[in-house]
Amino acid sequence: MLGDILAKLTDETTAVEAILGTGDLALLAAVRDRASSEDVGLAACVTQTVQRYTAQASDEEWVTLMGMLNRAQDPAAACLKRAFEYALRG
Numbered sequence: 001m002l003g004d005i006l007a008k009l010t011d012e013t014t015a016v017e018a019i020l021g022t023g024d025l026a027l028l029a030a031v032r033d034r035a036s037s038e039d040v041g042l043a044a045c046v047t048q049t050v051q052r053y054t055a056q057a058s059d060e061e062w063v064t065l066m067g068m069l070n071r072a073q074d075p076a077a078a079c080l081k082r083a084f085e086y087a088l089r090g
Contacts, residue, residue, distance in 0.1 A: 004076070006047055015042040021074065022081040030088055046080070053083035061086065 008014050019028045035045035057065070065082050072078035 006050060009043040009047050012042045015046045018046060018077075018080060019084075021077040023077070024081060027081060027084055031084060034088070046084075049087045050080065050083045053086055057086060 009018065015031075016028065019031055031045060031049075032042065034049070035042045038045060038048075040048065065079065068078050068082060069075040
């Protein structure tokens, strides 16, 4: 599911919809700020952040994510939100 979302992230509208799907409006503002500071589009920022998350997250972080995904109604949105929360913390 997450792969499907990332494959569709070709424009800002799709990126905004994906972020709004997490139910966290503050996250959208944070992602926009991050995209602006990195001088990339919103869709590229989302894709790059998730790619960094998958490459850099610790084993403990993955265990935490798996638990969240098991309880989530929308696992892809939960993963996207967690990836950004992780990136924004670091």
